[in-house]
Amino acid sequence: MELQSLVDRDISLTDQALGKATIAVPARSHLRKVAEDFLTMARAYASDAKHFRQTGELEKALANINYAHGWLDAGARLGLFDVGGDDRLFTLSE
Numbered sequence: 001m002e003l004q005s006l007v008d009r010d011i012s013l014t015d016q017a018l019g020k021a022t023i024a025v026p027a028r029s030h031l032r033k034v035a036e037d038f039l040t041m042a043r044a045y046a047s048d049a050k051h052f053r054q055t056g057e058l059e060k061a062l063a064n065i066n067y068a069h070g071w072l073d074a075g076a077r078l079g080l081f082d083v084g085g086d087d088r089l090f091t092l093s094e
Helices: 003-020 032-054 058-078
Strands: none
Touching: 003 032, 003 058, 032 058
């Protein structure tokens, strides 16, 4: 697969995942800040990926979008996010 296509595909998948992931921990839980931090990091890396795609720095775009999705996957596996059981966009454990 061509690098541009790979970047576009991964950004699309991560955008879908960002749209699906919601914070699952209660507002007063000590884990709420952790969940918010995970989501902030995912959004920041996704934004950086789009910037790098726009400037033609495709290797940086790919690295950033994969970091973004990694934050989402980790949050989903830890139970910080409700992802509706979606094991297509997220790596879930049983």
